Amino acid sequence: MVPLPYYLVLSGILFACGVTGFLIKRNVIAIFMSIELMLNGVNLSFVAFAAHWHALSGQVFVFFVMVVAAAEAAVGLAIIIAVYRTRETLNVDQVNLLKL
């Protein structure tokens, strides 16, 4: 009998970890992974809420999120590759031509 909030808090923690990752990681790919982490956090709360409300649409939503995540992954990694081609680096701190 795990109370619902616990799931939610767990998801929250994961989400927070994702945010932190985005903030502190330098490697683009790692940052991207942190985003995935955030998405997963969200997914968890979807499923949890779905269970809470007995509404399957939550689970369906998760399904769609995964699709989106997949798409994003494809595009994102492509972009990363493109950047890598032009800049020879994966360190976001060094990807700052555009500023001011």
Added chain:
Amino acid sequence: MIHWIIFVVFGAISVAGAINLLAQRHPINSALSLIAVLASLAVEYLLLGAEFVAAIQVIVYAGAIMVLFVFTIMLLNAGEEERTRGSRVAILFGVPGMLVGGILIAWVLLRYSGTQSVEAGALPGSPAVIAPLLFHDFLLPFEVTSVLILIAIMGAVVLASREPSPPPGERGRV
């Protein structure tokens, strides 16, 4: 009771994995720890009865997507990330902001999202019950995702494909 144990254990694993993801300096390790997170989340899904979701979580997410990641990492043979200090803002404002936000949300969730528990498999999300939703109620989104995928493919093609072109401006009219 058993639920408790499973929840705690895998919850712990996922969190640990998440933290490890942050801690690890080599992206490949991060990727692996992410996989761990995903896998343990799949278990949590099962615990909540979302069988179908759990399945694709493992197949699509932990499987396909992460493979993509690993592949990229290999392709670009990304090395250890050097801890350049490019951004003070992120540390000075970002992290505290994140903490505040996170704590607030957590607090709200604990305080206001009701306390009733969900027993295992509360809402059995077998493919059998998901399918009608997916192909009936959510037909349109489902179809639209195809466009999404299409775009993703195009994007990948455009961006990742090498430029077989002479230097710029040569054919550029003036």
Added chain:
Amino acid sequence: MSTTDLNSWILTLITFIPLGGAILLIFIPRRDRDIRVFALVTSLLAFILSLHLPAHFERGQSGFQFDVNAQWIASPNIHYHMAVDGFSMWLVLLTTFLTPLCVLISWNSIHNRVKEFFILLLILETALIGVFTSLDLFLFYFFWEATLIPMALLIGIFGHERRVYAAVKFFLYTMVASVFMLAAILWLYAKVGSFDFVMVQDAIRNGQVPGFATAAPWLFLGFFVAFAVKVPLFPVHTWLPDAHVEAPTAGSVLLAGVLLKMGTYGMLRFNLGLFPEQSQRNAPWIVTLALIGIIYGALVAMVQPNMKKLIAYSSISHLGFVVLGIFSFTSAGINGAVFVMLAHGVSTGALFMLAGVLHERRHTYEIREFGGLATPMPIYAAFFLFIVLSSVGLPLLNGFVGEFLVLSGAFRARALYGILGATGVIWSACYLLWMYQRVFFGKITHEMNNTLPDLTGLERAALWPAAVMALIMGVAPLIWLNAIDPAVQNALVPFGQLAAKAVGQ
């Protein structure tokens, strides 16, 4: 068509003929002479048409005339509402009168990008006329803003060395200021649900505007700031000298001749018309600013090394008279104020033309560059003297009538106002005569001045009308005052009521 249906069309025609001309001008091939001629014809046409106004204007009658009012936009409820009364009619004529002169005076002084120049000039004329004719607050605001762009471009493109700075300064000053007016207008619209000046006025007078009492001071200020910058009143006047010095002659003429009047006209029409109570409450400090403007402007003008700057500051001084007159709330004062607007338009316009003539020959406005010019160019000197006298306020010339009325009005309102204002009589003599002496009298100090050619036919053609007008306005001001006075009495009605209220309490 018969005059009656012409009456309903006339304002539209006058307003938009220049614009039409400008649009046609776009398609005229770039043969400068044709362009000039066309511009001249257009502006003359507008002038001739505008003569219809005084011809068919019913003196004696105080209300708006030549009224045309049609729905333009349903929401917001904007009407194409144009009409003139004694105040605005003459300002319209002033505009149409000055523009042809501007065309003439720029005939040779503008060599390159002639087309753009005259297009902008004509657009500017339309905008200016629109400001004076439109009775719909929105329409008014539109034309008000519309004057900004062509003027700024005229300064910025055809001006002299620091033209960009001047243009930007001009634009920003007036733009920023007019934003407050916009805010006020929006507020009024939000509460009254109409932009129509008359409706708004009635609504206010009948107290049908919720929350007016509390908002009134701010609304008054909103309008006032916009106008004060345009006038320009003392602390916010610094854009004017720069704008003038850099502007091409025609630009200066219209700027001093008409644009500044937009400000005073606005005060008269909107600040007095919509917020009599506030006007009275704020009069003291406004008048103080006006007086400062009169004296300060004159004194600063006196020490200007640059002819155009001098004239610019003199404008500040003269416009001070106008504001003084308006906020004296006496019939003499307001009559005078309106008259000063017109007189100043003519004489200062002419002064700028004259300065332009000199600049065309020597490419400088520095007074010390000249001296003894009366010998090589006697006719020019004569014109200059005549205009100087008219703006010094010599009786029988246009300058005197307005100033005298304003001052007597101010004096009636409060002796001190009149006295301080009257010192302006001395100052103006000082700076103008001194300037005149330095430029025209004495021995010729610079070689090249020996050979300066006297006025050309075109220049005379541009200057004669101004001079004659200055004389007529001085000798027979009644022609103007007849039409102005009823409007003044009309404007003063609420103040009478206020006074009555004050007595009642």
Added chain:
Amino acid sequence: MTQTALHLWLIPLLPLLGAAINGLFGRRFSRPTVAAVGVGFCGAAFAMVLFVLARFFALSLPHIETYATWLRAGSFQVDYGFYLDELSMIMLLVVTGVGFLIHIYSVGYMWEEGGFYRFFCYLNVFMFFMLTLVLAHSYLVMFIGWEGVGLASYLLIGFWFTKDSAASAGKKAFIVNRIGDFGFLIALFLLIKHFGSLTFSQVFASISQLPVETAGAGLLTTIGILLMVGAAGKSAQIPLYVWLPDAMEGPTPVSALIHAATMVTAGVYMVARSHLIFDRAPMALTVVAVIGTLTAFYAATIGMAQTDIKKVLAYSTISQLGYMFLACGVAAYTAGIFHLMTHAFFKGLLFLAAGSVIHAVGGEQDMRKMGGLRSKIPWTFWTMTMGTFAIAGFPPLAGFFSKDEILWQASRVNMALWGVGEFTAFLTSFYMFRLWFLTFFGEYRGSAEESHAHAGHGAIHESPKIMLIPLVILAILSVVGGWVNIGKNFEKFLEPAFRSGSTAYTLTESAAQAGKAVGEQGSTELLFTLTSVLAAVLGLLLAWLLYKSHPELPAKIAAALNGLYTAVVNKYYVDELYAILFVKPLVEGSRKILWQGIDQGLIDDSINDMADGARKVSDTFRHMQSGNVRSYAGWIALGAAGVIAYMIWIALT
């Protein structure tokens, strides 16, 4: 209003027409044509005046003609209109008559000058405004003339505009006059405010209802004093006299016409015209009297030490004007006007004669470089002698009668005024004879021959007929001019113009009447007369002593009372004083403090600083765009925290 139309408007407009013709086309005319036009139209005006005079006694006075409304605002209205009564009649005669003569004279005097047409154009313009001034039926119309003559004198003083001194003199005249006009204007505003009109008839009608302001200064006193300020400006009284000496930069006929005969007397005329106001404002009258007396004396003292023949005459003019104000100040307006007339004759004469002298010695104006001209230019000498004796006040010449009348009237009010007056009379005769002796007696000290090179003809010579004729006529006038008042005819004639409900000096008047009654009045008057004659004679003797018999003395005396002398020679340094007190501070203050300080320093800089401030802020905002993704994420996270916190706070409250 007009019972029988006299077409008074023709009088001023004829000269204006002349001016217009000469001004517009004069450059293409030959000199004779120009002269003909200029003199002709002025003469026409004179003829018109005579025509009016012929009808004058048939009129019911004052005869008012209004032509059109000039301006109107609300209830306030001013018409173009003319006002003819004895006073304006006299003025008309003087102005047109003397003016006509001087026009004629100018033809000869200016013949060689460039800008001949300009000169006559200006002269006619002057005539127009002057006539408007004297004919005006309301203060504002008078103000037209008032300002206009100022303009004319500005133009004529600066006639030789290439001379900086001339140009400056013209400007100075105009501006100083403007200062006077300032007072005048304020007076007008007061009149408008309290009487709602500026028309003489209406203003006076309402004023005659008011009592005499015996107790302290009231409205009328204020108005009176302000008017006096105006008058002081126009008629060169202390403290605004400074422009008149400089005005001598103008051609001599101008000095004669404007700065001796007519314009400068406008102030007197105006005060006389407003006598109703002054009659009810004793304090104002006192002010007028005192200023007049002081000016008379003060100017005379300066006159003694001047060496420029025209300057001497200029100061003497100021001093004589002082007499006129003295007269007005004691409410003896007739006497004032009487002196005004005679002064017009002999001072006009003196100036023209001086002009003739200057003409003769080829533009030399320094008396020390003259002398012994008696034989060389007899006509000039004799006419000038007439003038000199007239102004000195030798009976039975014009000056004697008028001045005597003034002093007599003054004595009846206040002996101090009389005393100063008498002494001034002595000084007058002294400096005039000084001039006389220096110019015509002794031997020639100048160097006319070479100085003649430019003038273009031979040695010192008599002026042409056309210049002498006016001289003669004026000489005759300044001899006989005074006789009109024998048997008080002149006074009787003018008297109705100065009728007024009450007079400030009713008491003295009555006393005088009482005196008359006793019958000793005749004897006292005779006594006074003798005194003034004595003063004149003394002046003559002293002048003879110093400048004829013992020419070396003046230097000694000058050396003796050095400080005083230099002070006098330098006109008490008043110009310098004004320069230091007013002009400099004004100009420098305006430049340093107002323009560079406030305008550029305070306002513009603060605006620019604001702009810079905005730019700085903008720059800091720009640097938020560090270009680093993580920083951006940081901002977003921060914002997110804010939003979340806020929303939760909202939800819970």
Added chain:
Amino acid sequence: MSAEVMQSVPVAADYIRILPELVLTIFGVVVMVVEPLIDENRNQQTLGTIALIGSLGAIAASFYQAGYPGLAFWNMVKVSNFSVFFHVLVTTIAAIVILTSYEYMSVQRIRAGEYYGLILFGTVGMCLMSSAMELVLIFISLEISSISSYILAGFRRREASSSEASLKYFLLGSFATAFFLYGIAMMFGATGSTNIDKISQVLASQQVPVLVDVGIALMFIGLGFKVAAAPFHVWTPDVYEGAPAPVVGFMSTAPKAAVFAVLLRIFFEANAPGRIWLIWVSAALSMCLGNIAALVQTNVKRLLAYSSIAHAGYLLIAYATAPDLGISAAMFYTASYAAMNVGAFAVVSHLANAGERYVTLDDYAGLGQRSPILAATLTIFLLSLIGIPVTGGFFAKFYVFSAALKSNLVGLTIIAVINSAVGAYYYLRVIVVMYMREERESIPVTKIPFALGTALIISLAATIYLGVLPGRVLGYAQRAAGELMQAPASAASVPSVTAPK
């Protein structure tokens, strides 16, 4: 279940109600199919034309669609005047952008097939956003539009700046999306539904749980990011600078419009509580940051980026006002903003020339002489952006401000008015440079190609039309707003707020 089984297949009407999307998709596919079949140097034009036809078809479809209002696909989409408005807007933008791209494509040598394809597909997403009634669908379509713009931003692949822009946009974009998603999760958690109608019913029925507020907050973060509202605007300047000019023209208008539509739905139809101050602050921040930061910009694209932030701020004001005024005002604003901004960027992209070499203010010096037409056009757009009367920009601001005043948001209005005055300065700078500075080194100006010309004319016409006769568009917007308010939960009106002390 049975009821649904009754009609378990979508009927024809359903397809009509997604007709524009269908048309776009089809043409997108056609473009991609055709690309390989025709030779390199002609395909630019052809593909462009196909895409253009597609977008025109979509416009037609949207108008046609207007005749069939109602729900489709089991409450997934709801066709209403509201949705039609945004459909037309977005598709028109797409059409104009395609026109602008013709020249750009060939100059920059960008692969046309994918380019046009992405634009069309992206448009599909945007269209769906405006008609979607289901958070799932909103999410997906949002992703479609975002991802396509990520890719488009990186299309100048030779320039490092472009791919960097793409990366930044992508990373931050998905970062924000995660927040948005989390928000949805919260809403779902609070109401147990992801259907907007249902949500609004629930919210109307019961007293609003805290989770909803958190949800709103998180969603606002996500959406605020997309519309570049402070403090989530940071990405804008960089991305706009790096991305290809026409693309910027596209993504600074079309997706924004769509997202604003979503915001409208969520805020008004779902009647999100306690939003006003959120908007208040965000709007004020956006205006001030945008305008002030733009003052010293010398790169025109960046400058316009900041201006778009500022405009997002003005637009957001409408969301804090009473619904009956706010919605129509916001709709009108999006329309006119789209018109002028697309136009401006069309000019910019034309001047940018190969490799976007000329995008700094100095390059605009003397444009007045070089090509008066372009200069004049750009001037008009800039004036419209300033908000000078008889341009769309004026009425856009006007409606928003007066709506704000009517809702007693005096303080916010004053801030906005002052800001628009400040904003005038940097737009003016561009005009000044164009007309009053002499150009230093001569910069080539190619003659305006037909396609671009038409694009310019259209957007110019739109700008002026909205400025002279805003009546019809506004009227339509008001009707749409009315319908939106008919939604069940619309009863609750907005509490009026006064300016902060």
